[in-house]
Amino acid sequence: MKIRKEDNVLVIAGKDKGKKGKIRFVYPRQNRVLIEGVNMIKTHSRARQQVKQAGLIEREAPINISNVMLVCTRCNKPARVGFKILDDGRKVRICRSCKEALD
Ligand SMILES: [Zn+2]
Structure with a gap:
């Protein structure tokens, strides 16, 4: 989700x-x-x-x-959501416009 x-x-x-x-x-x-x-x-x-x-x-x-x-909580724009796996294995959501992690 x-x-x-x-x-x-x-x-x-x-x-x-x-x-x-x-x-x-x-x-x-x-x-x-x-x-x-x-x-x-x-x-x-x-x-x-x-x-x-x-x-x-x-x-x-x-x-x-x-x-x-x-x-997006960082850039305050409606964002398309992507996913990224961190170095420690956690999967976080990212904003596709500012590339910041959302979780
Ligand atoms: Zn953003």
Whole structure:
């Protein structure tokens, strides 16, 4: 996975195109990510034990990982991600525009 939890990403497709947000959750099997404040949907909550709030609530829905780009923490630009193996054998992600390691 190129995208991880806590990453900042830019949405590049879909109704929230242009929005930035932080990854809250990654669903590797579905290739989807949940991003703070992105792809809000209104949903009717059923009465569950943990959630006392009933009725219409707004929450984020996961979007496809191909619709987001990682925002580089070094150069602050949406970046294509590459990988690099360090001398100690660790595999880290790198930003392809500034070549800096992201992990
Ligand atoms: Zn960069």
